[in-house]
Amino acid sequence: MLRRVVIPAVLLLLLTACSADTEGTATVDPTLGDGTSAPTTPAPTTSAPTTPAPTTEPSSATTEAEDGTPSATPTDDVPATPTTTPDPTPDEPATVADPGSVDLVLEEIARLSAPIAMAVRPGDDTLWVAERAGRVVPVQPDGTVGEAILDISGDTTTGSERGLLGLTWSADGDTLYLSYTDTDGANVLAAVPVSDGVLRADDRRALLTVPQPASNHNGGDLQLGPDGYLWWALGDGGAADDRFGNGQRPDTLLGAMLRIDPDGGDPYGIPADNPWAEGGEGAPEVWAYGLRNPWRFAFDTVTDTVWIADVGQNSVEEIDRVGVAEAGLNYGWPHREGDEPFDGGQADGPTVEPVHTYTHGRGCSITGGRVYRGNDLDALRGAYLYTDFCDGRIFALVVDADGSVVEDVDTGMSLSAPVAFGEGADGALYVLSLDGPIHEVTAR
Numbered sequence: 269m270l271r272r273v274v275i276p277a278v279l280l281l282l283l284t285a286c287s288a289d290t291e292g293t294a295t296v297d298p299t300l301g302d303g304t305s306a307p308t309t310p311a312p313t314t315s316a317p318t319t320p321a322p323t324t325e326p327s328s329a330t331t332e333a334e335d336g337t338p339s340a341t342p343t344d345d346v347p348a349t350p351t352t353t354p355d356p357t358p359d360e361p362a363t364v365a366d367p368g369s370v371d372l373v374l375e376e377i378a379r380l381s382a383p384i385a386m387a388v389r390p391g392d393d394t395l396w397v398a399e400r401a402g403r404v405v406p407v408q409p410d411g412t413v414g415e416a417i418l419d420i421s422g423d424t425t426t427g428s429e430r431g432l433l434g435l436t437w438s439a440d441g442d443t444l445y446l447s448y449t450d451t452d453g454a455n456v457l458a459a460v461p462v463s464d465g466v467l468r469a470d471d472r473r474a475l476l477t478v479p480q481p482a483s484n485h486n487g488g489d490l491q492l493g494p495d496g497y498l499w500w501a502l503g504d505g506g507a508a509d510d511r512f513g514n515g516q517r518p519d520t521l522l523g524a525m526l527r528i529d530p531d532g533g534d535p536y537g538i539p540a541d542n543p544w545a546e547g548g549e550g551a552p553e554v555w556a557y558g559l560r561n562p563w564r565f566a567f568d569t570v571t572d573t574v575w576i577a578d579v580g581q582n583s584v585e586e587i588d589r590v591g592v593a594e595a596g597l598n599y600g601w602p603h604r605e606g607d608e609p610f611d612g613g614q615a616d617g618p619t620v621e622p623v624h625t626y627t628h629g630r631g632c633s634i635t636g637g638r639v640y641r642g643n644d645l646d647a648l649r650g651a652y653l654y655t656d657f658c659d660g661r662i663f664a665l666v667v668d669a670d671g672s673v674v675e676d677v678d679t680g681m682s683l684s685a686p687v688a689f690g691e692g693a694d695g696a697l698y699v700l701s702l703d704g705p706i707h708e709v710t711a712r
């Protein structure tokens with residue numbers, strides 16, 4: 269079932285050997301080998317970082333206030349929403365994380381222009397970082413910044429919540445997948461092939477384009493699942509109050525987690541175990557629905573779970589944790605905002621209750637993180653680190669074998685404008701600030 273592929277040694281040699289071959293490629297240096305062998309900029313750089321704080325953060329309450337009326341006030345006579353209790357814990361590790369016992373600190377390793385997402389390529393330590401305006405830049409774990417391998421800035425815009433939003437590599441390292449909004453504001457999932465060790469930017473092609481009726485709530489996170497499929501999170505279409513009515517509709521690709529097989533057809537295939545693979549009331553690509561703006565999500569391969577952080581509107585931020593095999597679930601929006609009723613309606617069937625929430629007394633827009641599985645910070649192993657775009661403090665959430673929260677620890681680490689976490693090849697965790705810095709999570 270697992271389709272992780274270790275990049276063959278001979279290919280690694282090929283990549284190195286081809287590091288000077290750039291003919292027939294895109295305008296930026298697309299040579300993958302540069303990321304590992306030809307550092308060009310010591311880090312942290314001395315150049316001033318751009319500070320392109322977005323006109324709106326990834327869908328905050330402030331955003332909603334500008335373009336939508338506040339939601340209906342929950343009333344006491346709303347029937348209790350039936351809920352499901354996911355059971356995503358086949359092999360929880362025996363040791364429980366104890367993040368409060370370690371003195372954690374953020375170490376700035378590099379600065380880029382509005383770094384917004386990070387991915388690693390199998391067999392390679394390089395941190396491939398997406399800049400919001402459209403470049404993909406290699407950063408070494410020691411902070412060395414290389415030349416961009418791709419620049420799609422002519423094909424995207426950065427207003428509102430738009431831009432290059434996500435990236436991930438195929439398991440064999442032969443394809444780079446991108447998630448961005450195009451010049452019409454639509455969400456695009458595109459593939460860029462590697463051949464002869466060189467990323468062929470000119471051969472980029474869109475696999476899936478999903479029109480977006482408003483400029484916000486684009487979601488856009490893109491991850492290669494442990495099942496070898498591409499997982500793509502899209503917001504509800506934007507404005508406020510789920511104005512376009514996508515949240516409770518599994519037959520639309522908005523307000524949903526999508527799951528496709530990039531190698532299973534042209535331009536892609538549908539995994540046979542997608543809940544509506546054969547049609548019916550849902551779209552074949554949809555894995556889950558009832559989401560507002562799942563800006564960031566991540567897999568934990570030890571527990572075979574997916575953690576989804578869904579940005580709230582007026583008052584509640586939400587973290588969901590379910591098994592990778594638990595397809596077809598309804599996460600509640602807009603009938604539920606986090607663990608509270610929202611629009612007065614009720615779903616036809618059960619909805620997933622969050623594993624954890626916090627209110628806007630603490631933040632305004634959750635930035636979902638990752639479960640730490642590295643080797644250096646024993647006390648952190650198994651904890652889910654996350655933050656909030658407005659608040660900036662990083663918390664470590666610990667759950668037990670049943671998925672119930674044990675504790676939610678303020679780690680003492682904080683930063684401005686956090687938009688994403690990334691995981692290095694060795695399991696190290698990184699936090700990206702839209703203000704420029706890339707930080708590694710370390711201990712004093």
Ligand SMILES: [Ca+2]
Binds near residue numbers: 601
């Ligand atoms: Ca929800």
